Amino acid sequence: MQIGEPGARAQSRSEAAPAALVALLVFVVLAVVSWLRDWSLIGLPWWIWLVIALPALLLAIDLSMTYRGRGLVRSRNAALVLLGLLVLGNFVALALLVAGLVTASTSELTGGELLLTGFAIWAADVIVFGLWFWELEGGGPAARLLTPKRTTPEFQFPQDDNPQFAPEGWRPQVWDYVYVSLTNAIAFSPTDTMPLSLRAKAMMGLESGLSAVTVLLVAARAVNILGS
Secondary structure, three states, X not given: OOOOHHXXXXXXXXXXXXXXXXXXXXXXXXXXXXXXXXXXXXXXXXXXXXXXXXXXXXXXXXXXXXXXXXXXXXXXXXHHHHHHHHHHHHHHHHHHHHHHHHHOOOOXXXXXXXXXXXXXXXXXXXXXXHHHHHHHHHHOHHHHHHOOOOOOOOEEOHHHHOHXXXXXXXXXXXXXXXXXXXXXXXXXXXXXXXXXOHHHHHHHHHHHHHHHHHHHHHHHHHHHHHHO
C-alpha cells in the first residue's frame, strides 16, 4: 500500500471541496437577494437561508482544509452527520417554500422569489445528494482510494460495463456522483448509472421526490404568478 489511511482521506476528500462550496453559494445568493429585495417567506427573515446553509459552510471549510492534509472533521461519521444536516436543511427549505405556496397570496409571493428560491433548493438538492452518493458508496472516498478495484459497487457506471473505454485504474470522482444526482433530479429516475443496492435506490428515490415537489409545484405556481 503506497498511501496511508490519513493521506488517503485527505487526498480523496479534497476533491469534493468545490461541490460543497457550490451548495453553500446558492443559499448565500438566495439570502443576499432576499435581503436586497426585502423578501420574507411566511414572515421569516432573509438570514434564515444562512442558517440552513450553516452545515454546508462547515463542510466546505473541512473539505477545503484537507488540501493541506488536515480537516475539521476527523471522522467519517462526523462527515456523514454534516451531510445529514444538509439533507435536513433541504427538507426544511422545501417545507418553508411549500408553506409559502399554500399560505401566501399572489401579491405577497412574487414569481421572482418563487423561481430563485425553487432553483436554490433544487441546485442544493443536486449537490447534497451527489455528495451523499460519493460519501456512502464503498465505505467512502478514502476506502475507494485504498481499494480501487470495484468489486461490489452500489452504483453501476458506464465504465463498469465498458472498462475498455475507461482509463486504467478508473474510479468515480465526486463530479461523477454529482452528475448522477443531476440526471436523477431532472429525469426523476436513473439514466446512465444504475443504483444496485437498496440504500442507493432509497437515496435516489428520496432525491427524485424532493426534486419533483420543487420543480412541479413551484414551477406551476410561478408560471401562474408571472402570467397573471
